[in-house]
Amino acid sequence: MTSSGKPKATEKRLDEIRKAAAERRSAVAPPAENPKVQSGESYYGLPVLKGPVWTWEVPLYFIVGGISGVSACIAFAAQLLHRDPALIRFALWMALIGGAICPVLLISDLGRPARFLNMLRVFKFQSAMSLGAWILVAFSNCVLLALVCLELKMRGFSNPLLTPLLWFGECSGAVTGLLLASYTGVLIGATAIPVWSENRIVLPVHFLTSGLGCSSGILELAGFLIPATQIIGFVASGIETLIGILLELRKSRVGAPLYRGESGWTLRIAGIVEGPVALLLRLIAGSTPAGRYAAAGCFLAGALLSRYGWIWAGRVSAHDPHALFQLQRKS
Numbered sequence: 001m002t003s004s005g006k007p008k009a010t011e012k013r014l015d016e017i018r019k020a021a022a023e024r025r026s027a028v029a030p031p032a033e034n035p036k037v038q039s040g041e042s043y044y045g046l047p048v049l050k051g052p053v054w055t056w057e058v059p060l061y062f063i064v065g066g067i068s069g070v071s072a073c074i075a076f077a078a079q080l081l082h083r084d085p086a087l088i089r090f091a092l093w094m095a096l097i098g099g100a101i102c103p104v105l106l107i108s109d110l111g112r113p114a115r116f117l118n119m120l121r122v123f124k125f126q127s128a129m130s131l132g133a134w135i136l137v138a139f140s141n142c143v144l145l146a147l148v149c150l151e152l153k154m155r156g157f158s159n160p161l162l163t164p165l166l167w168f169g170e171c172s173g174a175v176t177g178l179l180l181a182s183y184t185g186v187l188i189g190a191t192a193i194p195v196w197s198e199n200r201i202v203l204p205v206h207f208l209t210s211g212l213g214c215s216s217g218i219l220e221l222a223g224f225l226i227p228a229t230q231i232i233g234f235v236a237s238g239i240e241t242l243i244g245i246l247l248e249l250r251k252s253r254v255g256a257p258l259y260r261g262e263s264g265w266t267l268r269i270a271g272i273v274e275g276p277v278a279l280l281l282r283l284i285a286g287s288t289p290a291g292r293y294a295a296a297g298c299f300l301a302g303a304l305l306s307r308y309g310w311i312w313a314g315r316v317s318a319h320d321p322h323a324l325f326q327l328q329r330k331s
Contacts, residue, residue, distance in 0.1 A: 050318065051193075051314065051315040051318035051319060052191075052193065052311060052314050052315055052318065054109060054311060055108075055109050056308075057105040057106070057108045057109040058105070058106075058109050058311065059304075059307035059308045059310075059311050060105055060304075060307070061102055061105040061106055061109075061184075062184045062207065062307045063210070063211075063214065063303060063304050063307050064098045064101050064102055064105065065098065065102050065136070065180050065181065065184060065211075066180075066181040066184070066207055066208070066210055066211025066214065066215075066303075067094065067098055067211055067214045067215050067218065068094060068095045068096075068097070068098020068099050068101075068102070068139075068143075068177070068180070069095070069098075069139065069176075069177035069178060069179070069180035069181030069182075069211060070177065070178075070181050070208070070211040070212045070214075070215040071091045071092070071094040071095040071098065071177070071215045071218075072091070072092070072095040072139070072142075072143055072146075072170070072173040072174050072176075072177035073174045073177050073178055073181075074091045074215055074216070074219070074232075075087075075088045075091035075092045075095065075146070075170060075173070075174075076170040076171060076173065076174035077174075078091065078228075079166075079167075079170050083228075084224075084226075085150075085154060087219065087224050087226075088150065089147075089150060089151075089154065090219065090222060090224070091215070091219065092143060092146055092147040092150060092170075092173075093147065094215065094218060095139075095143045095173065095177060096140070096143045096144060096147055099136065099139055099140035099143055100140065102136055103136065106133075119133040120133055120134065120137065129187070131183065132180075132183050132184070132187060135176055135179045135180050135183060136180060138172075138176045139173060139176035139177055139179075139180050142168075142169050142172040142173035142176055143169065143173040143177075144169075145165060145168070145169035145173075146165075146166055146168075146169025146170045146173050147169075149162050149163075149165045149166035149169060150166055153166065178208075181207065181208050181211040181212075182204045182205075182207055182208040183204075184207055185203035185204035185205070185206060185207035185208070186200075186203070186204050188203060188310070188314065189201075189203045189204065191314075193314045193317050193318050194254045194317045194318075194320065195254060195255055195256075195257050195258060195313050195314060195316075195317035196310070196313075196314050196317070198252070198254045198255060199247075199255070202243060202246070202247070203310070205239070205243070206240070206243050206306075209236050209239045209240055209243070210236070210240070210274070210303040210306065210307075211303075212232060212235075212236050213232070213233060213236025213237060213240070213274065213278075213299045213303065214299060214300050214303050216229045216232035216233050216236065216296070217233065217295075217296030217297070217299045217300050218296070218300070220233070220292050220293065220295075220296040221293060221296050221297070225289055225292055229292075230282065230286060230292065233278070233282055233292070233295055233296065233299070234279070234282055236299065237274065237275055237276075237278040237279035237282065237295070237299060238279060240271065240274050240275040240278075240299075240302075241275035241276050241279055243271070243275075244268075244271035244272070244275050244276075247267075247271075254317070256316075256317075256320070257312075257313035257314075257316040257317050257320075258313055261316060262312060263309055263310075263312035263313035263315075263316055264313070266305060266306075266308060266309035266312060267306060267309035267310065267313065269302075269305065270302045270303070270305035270306035270309055271302065271306065272302070273298050273299075273301055273302035273305070274298065274299045274301070274302025274303050274306065275302070277298050277302075278295045278296075278298045278299040278302070279295075281294050281295035281298065282295045
């Protein structure tokens, strides 16, 4: 203090620094004092994880890849059982068209074709993205080979190589198709997003079952109202119903986005439509074409909606730091 009782300039500056520091501490309070942290919105003002930035093309790619992959499996099974060649042909066309749409959706999400091609420069078994790109390319080529051979045979061309090439194409197409239909569930389950990581075992089964039911549903809508597609529809809807019950029973802090908010309502509606509703339609009206069409349509709508629901749930979960910490404590 000076003789006049006024603080020195240096002391006034120190007071200003202390005041500014106190304001910064109150703005970024610890978890116990910050209401945002308590509500799970942020961690010291920032999310712990970066949420998925995928656009609408990626969930659509998930469902189209699942349908095309399982369609190749159905075509191979029908070939083994010597079923209707028209069904085999239609299933292979479904697989090929889906295999052609998938790269378009991925390139649209990535922004440039070069980014998709860069994933094919090297093969990384540990990378789900690299593995998925190579599976998609191998699948499309195998299905193309099988379909060309089948079309030539159905048009009367005879060549001793056509039959073995057809079988090779269908068999390899079924194997790679099975991987294509399920790897997307493995892909998101292998990330650090808590709600995806917690359900890393359920997701591949769910995606594969959805692809099976959707492929069978499209066959039914195309007029193949045979016992096989009815049985597949029953099995797919039954499994989806069980998955829905499992997710409801195992409620947890990590899985909160599956039951709350926009993502929760989306997944619940999707699960009910492709599970119990489609199953009841087959039980009640499955003996009529209209009932089977309705069941197939419900399953397709629910499966598509569920893909978007899982992506939205991942975005919510990425911004919940407490979900990540709880998942880490479990492991």
